[in-house]
Amino acid sequence: MSDGLAGEAAALDAADVLRAKRAEFVLDGGDGSEGAAGAEGTVYLDGNSLGALPRAVPGRLADVVAREWGQLRIRSWAESGWWTAPERTGDRIGRIVGAAPGQVVAGDSTSVNVFKAVVAAIRLAEEDGGGRDEVLVDAATFPTDGYIAESAARMTGCRIRAVEAGDIARAAGPRTAVALVNHVDYRTGRLHDLPGTTAAVHATGARVVWDLCHSAGALPVGLDAHGVDLAVGCTYKYLNGGPGSPAYLYVRRDLQPRFDTPLPGWNSHADPFGMSPGYTPADGSPRGRVGTPDILSLLALDAALDVWDGVDLTAVRAKSLALTDFFLRCVDAYVPAGKAGPLTPAAHAERGSQVSLRCASGAAAVMAELARRGVVGDFRRPDVLRFGFTPLYTRFADAEHAARVLAEVLGR
Amino acid sequence: MSDGLAGEAAALDAADVLRAKRAEFVLDGGDGSEGAAGAEGTVYLDGNSLGALPRAVPGRLADVVAREWGQLRIRSWAESGWWTAPERTGDRIGRIVGAAPGQVVAGDSTSVNVFKAVVAAIRLAEEDGGGRDEVLVDAATFPTDGYIAESAARMTGCRIRAVEAGDIARAAGPRTAVALVNHVDYRTGRLHDLPGTTAAVHATGARVVWDLCHSAGALPVGLDAHGVDLAVGCTYKYLNGGPGSPAYLYVRRDLQPRFDTPLPGWNSHADPFGMSPGYTPADGSPRGRVGTPDILSLLALDAALDVWDGVDLTAVRAKSLALTDFFLRCVDAYVPAGKAGPLTPAAHAERGSQVSLRCASGAAAVMAELARRGVVGDFRRPDVLRFGFTPLYTRFADAEHAARVLAEVLGR
DSSP: OHHHHHHHHHHHHHHOTTGGGGGGBOOTTTTSOSSSTTTTSOEEOOTTTSOOOBTHHHHHHHHIIIIIITTSGGGHHHHTOOTTHHHHHHHHHHHHHTOOTTSEEEOSOHHHHHHHHHHHHHHHHHHHOSOOOEEEEETTOOHHHHHHHHHHHHHHTOEEEEEOGGGHHHHOOTTEEEEEEESBOTTTOBBOOHHHHHHHHHHTTOEEEEEOTTTBTTBOOOTTTTTOOEEEEOSSSTTOOOTTOOOEEEEOGGGGGGOOOSOOOGGGBSSGGGOOSSOOBOSSGGGGOOSOOOHHHHHHHHHHGGGGTTOOHHHHHHHHHHHHHHHHHHHHHHSOTTTEEEOSOSSGGGBOSEEEEEESSOHHHHHHHHHHTTEEOEEETTTEEEEEOOTTTOOHHHHHHHHHHHHHHTTO | OHHHHHHHHHHHHHHOTTGGGGGGBOOTTTTSOSSSTTSSSOEEOOTTTSOOOBTHHHHHHHHIIIIIITTSGGGHHHHTOOTTHHHHHHHHHHHHHTOOTTSEEEOSOHHHHHHHHHHHHHHHHHHHOSOOOEEEEETTOOHHHHHHHHHHHHHHTOEEEEEOGGGHHHHOOTTEEEEEEESBOTTTOBBOOHHHHHHHHHHTTOEEEEEOTTTBTTBOOOTTTTTOOEEEEOSSSTTOOOTTOOOEEEEOGGGGGGOOOSOOOGGGBSSGGGOOSSOOBOSSGGGGOOSOOOHHHHHHHHHHGGGGTTOOHHHHHHHHHHHHHHHHHHHHHHSOTTTEEEOSOSSGGGBOSEEEEEESSOHHHHHHHHHHTTEEOEEETTTEEEEEOOTTTOOHHHHHHHHHHHHHHTTO
């Protein structure tokens, strides 16, 4: 059975329309031309936590440091395009998440952007009238979203109500100002219904903020197409921007003139170098900026986004589903019954680009042993093994290899 | 007269106890061993806007990218010390601003840190009781501080009152919750009285937040010694951390248990990987963290701070004053009367490490022409020429040369 799946993996890799993309990343196990995965090193299935290094980054960053900072110094704010990098990079992210130019700006952390988005959405609701004072949050949210939403509610006189993401559509009502929902659950890998939830929340007159951390770069998001109000996300997972690379904020174009930020830093001023004591917000996506952007991290991200040029997100999604389907089949075939089973839904419409397995016992030790044997995923308390599948560089052979090693570790 | 001052510059450079530091930076005009400044290139007097590149940075950052990210990937959060970099780097900044370890954390922008500090200070005042609802801000503040303070006041039911920084001590009263003051005015280079203002504000029962952007690395600040409550600052000026490098937040140790942040991101949780739905703040400086830090920018900053190892801030201050005194003498000697005169105070106790000149006409064009002739300062509307003197790398010969070229441009 093992030979069958390994052979199938080789055939799937040979037919993969995205296979050439792997060569644009620094990975063990070569550029995709080898047959067996992992023979030369690590199989990296943790790109849903920290994406692998794109080959374009080191050279570009070295040039930013040595020439743009070291030689041009202050002139680079204008001459090297530093000042406009947040919106320029934002537009590149926009293409990946289905946003037309001028609506996404890169900068700050996801947490800080959640704060901007939730407070701004509450203020939109206030302006719309009707006494809406409820902030709905997805009960299984990545914790920071919940903590920040709680702070946003506290500072605006609202209250938080936590419900399962799948119930947000039903829970929203006349008191709801905004719902903050994760597109893909970080723990289970469950994909939530963005179009349906957005429409349902809108039908009650409320706003919705989507957290795209675990979906951007893994599947088509369609922010514009589905009329999303605001969205945030990080760039260090499937977008491969590097550790802690700048996050982003999407504000739908028609809402931008009403976007009233709680963090009106000088970079979001209509005339930042006017140094005016009064705040006048900029038009467009720069209204979501705050202070001086981390240029080194931001330009590393910009270089990392080169790998997306010409990439069709439909192909990415197709490969992602094929990879996770295949991994689930391998796990089912190799792993002894009762040792570990999928937490991630089987239905494609409910699956992101990771597979989470609930491990019957000793999950942390199992993941540590997997890493020792060259298969890198991660562990989430109390019993979850997470494996991320980055369609641009993960091979079917990697999936087969990881399942095989997992079965060995679990004592086949 | 010109020969006299040039000769004096050479003597001052020869006697400079910090002269060896210049070789640790990438600058035109060699490593400090030449006699005449600027002969080979630019005289850079804009380190008060963007510090020059420390030589340690490119190699360190290349290693972070290629090895820590590219090879170790996710393991680097633990094995390369990424997770603790904000507080580790914060402690290094702490030494420069007079804060004992455990009170400074690096991350986010100055604007975001102003928001944390001002809101937290207002909450301290609320907790202390007495109905304090006034936020005093320095009327000539760098704009972002004022905008953010206004937002903090709006979100906490306070009101803003702007007064001259020198009048803050007198203006503070029983309604004052917090005063937000710039240690050095970005436009004029005026140094404000940190010990006296802090003591006066404290005497009214209010808190004080200092913005150290233009003083950190230019003079001893003495945060602990003067009992400052909270402070923020950037690291891309005299600390040479690179464009938009992470800012920092100081919370005095005894206030940390009461520091109630408006941005409770998961990095500030007591058990961040517990992924608990409830927020429990960390102890110590990590309580000031928010989301995942920009590691590339942060570790570039960390490398940049190497130049401070063993540096005595008293010597830095002595050289800074000597440099600005000397530059003012050169300007007085060379520049035709009425063309440009100092805006920066003559008194040492009122001077930071920059000299601002008010230009009688065409300031923007004058600064552009200076740059064309290899003297880089900057222009602030409507009529200010700013020249920054970074004691670690600026030579007396640079000051003399800049004044001479300025006189030429102003049509001696």
